[in-house]
Amino acid sequence: MIQCKRVYDDASLEDGYRILVDRLWPRGMKKSALGYDEWCKILTPSTELRQAFHSDVLDFASFSDAYREELNHHQDEGKRIATLAARQTVTLLYGAKDRQQNHAIVLAYWLSQL
Template sequence: MIQCKRVYDDASREDGYRILVDRLWPRGIKKSELACDEWCKILTPSTELRKAFHSEVLDFAHFSEAYRAELAHHQDEGQRIATLAAHQTVTLLYGAKDREQNHALVLADWLRQL
């Protein structure tokens, strides 16, 4: 199972294996204080794509399409995480304020399709 959770929400036992999926370290959190098992930068949106989305140059639909195109170049890493999720809960941690339109949701959907 793959789920998404804001990095600022409390960790719980039900989170399982926790993966930070932001390219930048989340503001206001010390590295020693974040309960996560790994920081996977390779599956995050490129800097250019992230900036275009956050500056509203791209809407969420176009961002999602472009992000999926980037993810297609990282099938091996995606498959590694999808395999983990087949055996345990994997929680993708993200820092975005928007819980309904963010890159972690696109990533989770992509991973479920592998």
């Protein structure tokens, strides 16, 4: 099972294996304060794509399409995490404020399709 959670939300036992999926370390979060098992930068949006989305150059649909295109170049890493999620709960941790339209949601869906 794959789920998404903001890094600022409390960790719980139900989170299972926790993967930070932001390219940059979350603002205001001490490394010692975030309980996580790995930081997977390879599956994060490119800097250019992230900046275009956050500056409203791209809407969420266009961002999602472009991000999935980037993710398709990292199938091996995606399959590794999808295999892990088939055995246990995997929680993708992200720092974005928007819980409905963020890269972790796109990533979770992409992983579920592998």
